Amino acid sequence: MALRTLSAKNAAALDQELMSAGAFSIDQLMELAGLSVSQAVFKLQPLSKGKRILVACGPGNNGGDGLVAARHLFHYGYQPTIYYPKQSKNDLYQRLTTQLRDLRIPFTSDFETALHQTDHIVDAIFGFSFSGEVREPFxxxxxxxxxxxxxxxxxxxxxxxxxxxxxxxxxxxxxxxxDALISLTAPKPLVKRFKGRHFIGGRFLSPEMAEKYGLDLPKYEGLDQVAEVPAGEGEKL
Amino acid sequence: MALRTLSAKNAAALDQELMSAGAFSIDQLMELAGLSVSQAVFKLQPLSKGKRILVACGPGNNGGDGLVAARHLFHYGYQPTIYYPKQSKNDLYQRLTTQLRDLRIPFTSDFETALHQTDHIVDAIFGFSFSGEVREPFxxxxxxxxxxxxxxxxxxxxxxxxxxxxxxxxxxxxxxxxDALISLTAPKPLVKRFKGRHFIGGRFLSPEMAEKYGLDLPKYEGLDQVAEVPAGEGEKL
Incomplete structure (x- = not known):
């Protein structure tokens, strides 16, 4: 049975509630989100299949998740490269960027060239708050x-x-x-149209919050911060 | 060969440097520290051997690491109980406490009784900044x-x-x-007198920081946030 989904509006409300009544900080949530993204990469792209990971980061929280994931990937033994053309003045994103620079992880402004020098790509450009038009340079x-x-x-x-x-x-x-999608905290309605491997991250959600927002907690294995759920059955475009 | 150790003074300096030049926030570091503690518990005490974990938390950062570990342990399927008699007004520790209360994790003020109702104990009372006397009620x-x-x-x-x-x-x-010790970021000199299983957590330290502080990065496996290193050979007391 398909997991229940979370509308964009409810995803924003849930995030807000996690950070107010739930008492999580954005640093904490982003660390856990990025960690789960890095674990999905590890499952999709074992080190033996190629270590070069190009992480494309957008200007908001989705990009921040990508920055955290890249740091963990480095520590697993991957060689991440970051494409992050719209770097925010936001303190958290700047700190996450410093953490990557301290690992000598390269940043590139030439996406096309980077694409020819990688084995796998993480699309962390836009997340659940996206709507409307894709702006330059994306x-x-x-x-x-x-x-x-x-x-x-x-x-x-x-x-x-x-x-x-x-x-x-x-x-x-x-x-x-x-080829693959990782839904953070819960799948969004778009998953009904998605075809490919599907992961969930968010092993911090309380049973009560899941109940309140009408969500299913996936079955995580062992120490995993990510759970694979049945593949999306949306149409191939 | 034994891993190189970090004096109390250098451990404090390293923590400070991680949070200043290194641009890590305390929320982030504590999340990663507590996560590594939870993974060491998982390796020491598989769920099948008993799920009840008593986490004894002191008033400072060591206690905060214990609070984070308890949250992750809950999500792995354990039943943590928290003994936290000196709760700080510190905002971060209060938020970590709220996160546990939202999971309906019990707090106890009766350590003796709790000790008879658990399978495993985490000693998160004092960490590397401890010196001098053990104060009440510890x-x-x-x-x-x-x-x-x-x-x-x-x-x-x-x-x-x-x-x-x-x-x-x-x-x-x-x-x-x-029976076991998890050294966070790096072992402290006391490990030379410790006898038992020994883990390291801190899979975020840059090679350059390790070099600067004269530390060895342990070999982590797969996605682990914790590495087991050769058991301490100190005397049995």
Whole structure:
């Protein structure tokens, strides 16, 4: 049976509640989110299959999750490269960036070239708060993600997809179907249109919060911060 | 070959540097520290051997690590109970406490009774900043930890041990030798006197910081946030 989903509006409300009544800090939640993303990469792309991971980060929290994931990937033995063209003045993102620079992880502004020098890609450009238009410089990045033969893991949402209705009918993301998706905290309605391997991260959600928001807690194994759930059965675009 | 150790003074300097130049927040570091403690418990005490974990928390950062560990243990399927008699007004510790209360994890003020209703104990009372005297109500708690037949995992230091010289010659901790120790970031000099299973947590330290402080990065496996290193060979007290 498919897991219940969380609308964009409820995802924002849940995040707010985690940080107010739930008493989590954004640092803590982002650390756990990025950790779960890094674990999904590890499961999708064992070190023996190629260590080079290109992490494409957007300007908001989705990009922050990507920055945290890249740090953990380095410590697992991967060679991450970061594409982060719209770096925010936000203190947290700046600190996460410093943590990566201290590991001598390269940042690139040339996505096309980086794409030819990687084994796997993490799409951490836009998350559940995305709506409307894909702004520069991301249209051509999303087109490249759509067209590449390399495996792509999308964080929370394939970038440019509508959180409720899924794949866009036009624009750079038309036809973009990443190989895998990690839903953070809970799947969003777009998963109904997603076809590929599907993971959930969020092994911190209380049973009461899950109940309140009408969510299913997936079955995590052992120490995993990520659970694989039945693959999405949406159409191939 | 034994891992190189970090003096109490250098441990404090390293922590400060991680949070200043290193740009880590205390929330982030404590989340990672507590996560590594929870993973050491999982390795020492598989769920099948008994799920009840008593986490004894002191008033400072060591206690905070215990609070984070307890949350993760709950999500792995354990039944933690918290003994936390000196709750600080510190915002972070209060938030970590709220996170546990939201999971309906019980807090107890009766350590003796709790000790008879658990399978495993985490000693998160004092860490690397401990020196001098054990203050109330901890003397009898440390005596009980010394005398119990149940397995005890100490976080960073067996509580009441001197960080440099190890086991005290007098006082409640005289003769206290926990079964296992997890050293956070790096072992402290006391490990030379410790006898038992030994883990390291701190899979976030950059190679450059390790070099600067003269530390060895242990070999972590897979996604582990904790590495087991050769058992301490100190004398049995």
């Amino acid at each position: 249209p051509k990045v999303i087109q490249a993600l759509r067209d590449t033969k390399l495996p792509v893991l999308a964080v929370d949402a394939p970038s440019s997809w509508n959180i409720e209705s899924g794949p866009p009918d036009s624009g750079p993301g038309k036809g973009f179907m990443p | 003397p009898k708690v440390i005596q009980a930890l010394r005398d119990t037949k149940l397995p005890v995992l100490a976080v960073d230091a067996p509580s009441s041990w001197n960080i440099e010289s190890g086991p005290p010659d007098s006082g409640p901790g005289k003769g206290f030798m926990p």
